[in-house]
Amino acid sequence: MTAKQTWSQRFESALHPAIARFNASISFDIELIEYDITGSQAHAKMLAHTGIISPSEGEQLITGLEQVRQEYRQGNFKPGIDAEDVHFAVEKRLTEIVGDVGKKLHTARSRNDQVGTDTRLYLRDQIHQIRQNLREFQTVLLDIAEQHVETLIPGYTHLQRAQPVSLAHHLLAYFQMAQRDWERLADVYRRVNISPLGCGALAGTTFPIDRHYTADLLTFDSVYANSLDGVSDRDFAVEFLCAASLIMVHLSRLSEEVILWSSEEFRFVTLKDSCATGSSIMPQKKNPDVPELVRGKTGRVFGHLQAMLVIMKGLPLAYNKDLQEDKEGIFDSVNTVKACLEAMSILLQEGLEFRTQRLQAAVAEDFSNATDVADYLAARGVPFREAYNLVGKVVKTSIAAGKLLKDLQLEEWQQIHPAFAEDIYQAISPRQVVAARNSYGGTGFTQVKQALITARTQISGES
Numbered sequence: 001m002t003a004k005q006t007w008s009q010r011f012e013s014a015l016h017p018a019i020a021r022f023n024a025s026i027s028f029d030i031e032l033i034e035y036d037i038t039g040s041q042a043h044a045k046m047l048a049h050t051g052i053i054s055p056s057e058g059e060q061l062i063t064g065l066e067q068v069r070q071e072y073r074q075g076n077f078k079p080g081i082d083a084e085d086v087h088f089a090v091e092k093r094l095t096e097i098v099g100d101v102g103k104k105l106h107t108a109r110s111r112n113d114q115v116g117t118d119t120r121l122y123l124r125d126q127i128h129q130i131r132q133n134l135r136e137f138q139t140v141l142l143d144i145a146e147q148h149v150e151t152l153i154p155g156y157t158h159l160q161r162a163q164p165v166s167l168a169h170h171l172l173a174y175f176q177m178a179q180r181d182w183e184r185l186a187d188v189y190r191r192v193n194i195s196p197l198g199c200g201a202l203a204g205t206t207f208p209i210d211r212h213y214t215a216d217l218l219t220f221d222s223v224y225a226n227s228l229d230g231v232s233d234r235d236f237a238v239e240f241l242c243a244a245s246l247i248m249v250h251l252s253r254l255s256e257e258v259i260l261w262s263s264e265e266f267r268f269v270t271l272k273d274s275c276a277t278g279s280s281i282m283p284q285k286k287n288p289d290v291p292e293l294v295r296g297k298t299g300r301v302f303g304h305l306q307a308m309l310v311i312m313k314g315l316p317l318a319y320n321k322d323l324q325e326d327k328e329g330i331f332d333s334v335n336t337v338k339a340c341l342e343a344m345s346i347l348l349q350e351g352l353e354f355r356t357q358r359l360q361a362a363v364a365e366d367f368s369n370a371t372d373v374a375d376y377l378a379a380r381g382v383p384f385r386e387a388y389n390l391v392g393k394v395v396k397t398s399i400a401a402g403k404l405l406k407d408l409q410l411e412e413w414q415q416i417h418p419a420f421a422e423d424i425y426q427a428i429s430p431r432q433v434v435a436a437r438n439s440y441g442g443t444g445f446t447q448v449k450q451a452l453i454t455a456r457t458q459i460s461g462e463s
Contacts, residue, residue, distance in 0.1 A: 255291030275351025
């Protein structure tokens, strides 16, 4: 038995059942149903407003569409594969409710501009939600950072001990990444918020529609100036997936650090039972599943971005069925980003605890204060490159002797260079090393405290 066709009488036979299943998108684009209804209501109002249909017909369409919405919300409307896509499903149910007037809804509209409108309406809402998720994530980072302004943690370059930093400063780096994500999504939103409704299949329509009227009803900022571009543009989807990918990059970097910090080799944090799991055979283990999953899920969002780029790179104008493939990647990326932001916020707030004593010991057991020795000499007139070479030799001999810089006697310092005095010990203490870096944006405690105030003001003053 072949599947019943849903399009014109141009075709003499229906689709093969397997091809019908292959062709259908209802299994995933049902996600757009409420946006499809909202867009259709705006279209019906415009048709009545311009006299293309009568006011009473417009009211019937709007009321009937609202009934479809309520039926869906109540679980009484569950379109199947025979509907092909969400647009046909809604129109078919509408016609069952209001009769033949329902067949007028698609006047001056194509599924091409319809799906573009639906997708933009959906993505607008999701961008708002993700930005709120980012704000919640930033708030958690600030809450923790405010508790750890004077907690020191080793800073790394090349994953080698470099210089100690304030733990708050370290966390604020992720706050700044999230702030860029928040701002980037606002920029993406501007290009999402352009209406393609009224572009038709590709060339506009012969009916006297008012595209700006529907754009205003749907609170779009503007309309596409070219109908070909309007139905085929997916730049906004690519941009969103780029922004989503960068959010995941930032979450994955933090995840990697949490994974390292929780290892026995680092022991910087303790994972709490609420956000960790155990091993099926090794009873001593506590696994960092949350950050590992976030790190792993990052790849799927990258994959959706790559897939979208590949879909678009060879498409001639205007609409092509390939574009049906945009939605699953967008939907999954939205869900993945929101879930990962929520999970990381919970992990940071409730699932781990910084081991401050271990951190204090960590910053005192290495040579990450070597730069401060060179700075000490440079501040006393020794050319920095000369000071740098002297300190390099000191580090080399100290390692050979099994000593740290703090273990050297004053006589040993003065044998290296007569500029050294008793205050060298204060200068190379971890706390002073951090406090001294008081340049704007640095890890000095004064700078970090001001950065926290600025960050609080930033997220409370921006919507």
